Amino acid sequence: MPTDSRTGKGAAIAPPDPWDPVVRLSHWIIAIAVIVNGLISKPGGTVHVWIGWIAMAVLVIRLVWGFIGPDEARFSSFLPDPRAAVSHLLAVLRGRPREYPSHNPAGTMMVYALWICLAAVIATGLIMTDAKTPVAIAKERAAVEQGDWSVMVTDGEGEGGTGDIAKAIHETAANLMLVLALVHVAGVAAESYALRRNLVRPMIKGPPR
Amino acid sequence: MKIRKIKAQGRSQTVALALFMVLQSIAALFFVADAVRDLVDGPLGVESVIEALTAFVLVFGIFMAAWQLRLTLERMAAQGRALDIARGDFVRIIETQFDIWGLTAAEREVGMLALKGIDIAEIARLRGSAQGTVRTQMTRIYAKSGVSGRAQFAAWFVEELLGDGISQPHGEEKT
Numbered sequence: 001m002p003t004d005s006r007t008g009k010g011a012a013i014a015p016p017d018p019w020d021p022v023v024r025l026s027h028w029i030i031a032i033a034v035i036v037n038g039l040i041s042k043p044g045g046t047v048h049v050w051i052g053w054i055a056m057a058v059l060v061i062r063l064v065w066g067f068i069g070p071d072e073a074r075f076s077s078f079l080p081d082p083r084a085a086v087s088h089l090l091a092v093l094r095g096r097p098r099e100y101p102s103h104n105p106a107g108t109m110m111v112y113a114l115w116i117c118l119a120a121v122i123a124t125g126l127i128m129t130d131a132k133t134p135v136a137i138a139k140e141r142a143a144v145e146q147g148d149w150s151v152m153v154t155d156g157e158g159e160g161g162t163g164d165i166a167k168a169i170h171e172t173a174a175n176l177m178l179v180l181a182l183v184h185v186a187g188v189a190a191e192s193y194a195l196r197r198n199l200v201r202p203m204i205k206g207p208p209r
Numbered sequence: 210m211k212i213r214k215i216k217a218q219g220r221s222q223t224v225a226l227a228l229f230m231v232l233q234s235i236a237a238l239f240f241v242a243d244a245v246r247d248l249v250d251g252p253l254g255v256e257s258v259i260e261a262l263t264a265f266v267l268v269f270g271i272f273m274a275a276w277q278l279r280l281t282l283e284r285m286a287a288q289g290r291a292l293d294i295a296r297g298d299f300v301r302i303i304e305t306q307f308d309i310w311g312l313t314a315a316e317r318e319v320g321m322l323a324l325k326g327i328d329i330a331e332i333a334r335l336r337g338s339a340q341g342t343v344r345t346q347m348t349r350i351y352a353k354s355g356v357s358g359r360a361q362f363a364a365w366f367v368e369e370l371l372g373d374g375i376s377q378p379h380g381e382e383k384t
Contacts, residue, residue: 057231060238069275131246
């Protein structure tokens, strides 16, 4: 009874319980950013751009953490492997998934897919706003509202081509990300059920030990 | 209890450090964007060079903080493992001793609860038995282990932990 008071309730093997703070923070900030920018905030609005920039900073820090973070946060411990991902999904369906010290193979594919989508959304967003910081954009808006239209002239809205393509990619990738997020939540639920363990808790806070 | 508190404290410290790091990188991003824009747009002036330097130092600081955080996390993990091993060893010592004394399964459980400092009424409630039963079991445990009572029973294992410490002359060293 005293020996397994810990192993009984938490992730003795995997995933890390809790995940390290950088992983947790970046996970939830990006989750909020995707939800707010995808569903709530006005596209092109200052808030929308602000959140985009914050998400960009968080994505950068997470990618850096993928090189210098602790083992389970490092890319080397979750390299993409589509075949392992498929066999893991089959194992989940059978109800007997293996445990992994970091993301499981299916989760790994999801992580990279979400990162690629996020990077695409951020890059196209930067193209659409001419890489202006939200501060600069807010200033310009204020100037335009004051009646100073000169800032609009320097924009040079002539090249509709790249702008339209960027917009199309921006919207497609953003929608894809929302769909992937739903699949991700479903996957976590299925895995939690198969392992009979709450996989969300390690991402919020570790168990009181 | 105390260990739990220390652990929680260490954890919230790392969370604070990580939060600070995230804020720092958001700030750094704006700084870097500004510096890059200035370097690309305008002519190379003293101001833009200093701005670029500031941005670089800020980014470098973030890397240092990240590295420090990683070391802290690794140290915490190592300490946690060491603590688990020590705990496991202690439990093993107790169980071996219970074997030597030839305690029955019920007596082992009662003995373990007693070692955790739970009183007889609570043990009875936990095990769903009468207080008298628990008291009898305790008496039998004392008899088998050759101790006079609860204090000595617990002390038996503390002595095991202290090891040679007891035979040392009392004085300077406070452990």
